[in-house]
Amino acid sequence: ATFGTDGANCNQTLTVTDFILELNPDSYNIHHCHLKPLSSQAVHELIAETLWLNPTEIVSLSESLFGLTGGNALFLLELLRHFQEDDLLVYDKTTNQWTCDTHLVKQHPLLQVHSLRELLIAKLSDMPEEAKEFLKVASVIGSNFSLNIMRKLIDSEDVYSYCELGIEAGLLSQGPYHKQAGLLPRDSLIESNEEVFAFRHDSIHRAIYDLIPDAEKNTFAFELGMRLWRKVKDESEMEALIFVILRLITRGGDATLDDKSGVALASLCLQAATKASKATGFDQSISYLDFGINVLGQQKWHKHYDICLALYSSAIEAYYGTGNFDRVIHLVEEVMLRARVFEDSFQARMMKIYVFG
Numbered sequence: 001a002t003f004g005t006d007g008a009n010c011n012q013t014l015t016v017t018d019f020i021l022e023l024n025p026d027s028y029n030i031h032h033c034h035l036k037p038l039s040s041q042a043v044h045e046l047i048a049e050t051l052w053l054n055p056t057e058i059v060s061l062s063e064s065l066f067g068l069t070g071g072n073a074l075f076l077l078e079l080l081r082h083f084q085e086d087d088l089l090v091y092d093k094t095t096n097q098w099t100c101d102t103h104l105v106k107q108h109p110l111l112q113v114h115s116l117r118e119l120l121i122a123k124l125s126d127m128p129e130e131a132k133e134f135l136k137v138a139s140v141i142g143s144n145f146s147l148n149i150m151r152k153l154i155d156s157e158d159v160y161s162y163c164e165l166g167i168e169a170g171l172l173s174q175g176p177y178h179k180q181a182g183l184l185p186r187d188s189l190i191e192s193n194e195e196v197f198a199f200r201h202d203s204i205h206r207a208i209y210d211l212i213p214d215a216e217k218n219t220f221a222f223e224l225g226m227r228l229w230r231k232v233k234d235e236s237e238m239e240a241l242i243f244v245i246l247r248l249i250t251r252g253g254d255a256t257l258d259d260k261s262g263v264a265l266a267s268l269c270l271q272a273a274t275k276a277s278k279a280t281g282f283d284q285s286i287s288y289l290d291f292g293i294n295v296l297g298q299q300k301w302h303k304h305y306d307i308c309l310a311l312y313s314s315a316i317e318a319y320y321g322t323g324n325f326d327r328v329i330h331l332v333e334e335v336m337l338r339a340r341v342f343e344d345s346f347q348a349r350m351m352k353i354y355v356f357g
Contacts, residue, residue, distance in 0.1 A: 037071030139209035144198035222252020
């Protein structure tokens with residue numbers, strides 16, 4: 001995978017980071033490598049070697065492209081791809097080399113863009129509105145996505161054709177991406193027999209995701225999660241989709257739900273937490289449990305006693321497993337205060353004994 005932080009919020013968690021953090025810490029070492037932009041000479045050599053052209057023939061072209069891209073290699077290669085698509089770069093099979101109309105290239109409208117993001121937006125502007133909406137939805141799902149999910153989220157028979165348009169525009173690539181090969185998170189929905197697509201670079205993913213206004217991003221994700229949840233047909237499908245459903249829904253943490261929906265969502269969180277604790281440990285489980293507790297509202301013990309007690313009991317165990325004993329004691333005291341009968345607080349009381357030894 002290729003990842004860059006140029007123009008990104010460095011405090012923002014990126015997909016590859018999420019994946020690495022899910023691995024056993026003893027199985028890898030992290031080394032940070034800051035890649036500087038290419039120099040003017042490096043850009044000149046890259047263009048000459050990529051196109052198999054005489055370096056003396058492209059001096060003016062390479063200077064123009066360096067001035068435009070600032071040495072951003074991805075920006076440069078995307079421009080060259082566009083020039084090829086517009087037949088300004090043509091491969092001559094008789095001479096086994098590329099030919100380039102440098103005069104027309106220097107007049108190309110894309111040379112008016114000032115950043116990689118502007119270039120990607122220019123690509124998107126040529127696509128149908130339905131395809132752009134498809135790509136926005138896909139960007140919320142993540143850096144890669146399966147047709148199985150997208151067909152549930154997009155009410156259209158043209159889902160595959162939208163993927164093809166994305167590939168033609170140089171925005172997407174097609175799998176395979178298999179969990180067995182270690183290329184996807186363990187909780188990914190993508191199975192080895194699914195058709196999988198991915199954004200070609202995180203800059204592409206980020207540019208499309210940023211088409212959604214910041215103020216609407218969380219609500220957009222929440223609505224997608226709720227839509228995906230409603231499309232679940234049976235328990236086996238829920239087993240496969242539960243993590244992504246909650247990954248989307250929990251991003252809209254301040255959404256207002258009625259009591260019935262809140263209880264259903266809290267129960268879903270409890271189910272996901274149980275599964276996560278078995279698969280990836282307690283850290284992910286805790287996030288589901290905390291969200292489930294919060295979604296029940298201020299009157300949770302009065303209105304939803306049973307599911308509330310179950311969430312608190314599981315959260316006590318999960319926090320104990322991570323060594324966060326302060327949080328354990330806080331939750332235990334809440335259960336002891338709210339429990340209707342002694343038996344309901346017995347497990348919590350035992351955990352308090354374990355903490356204090």
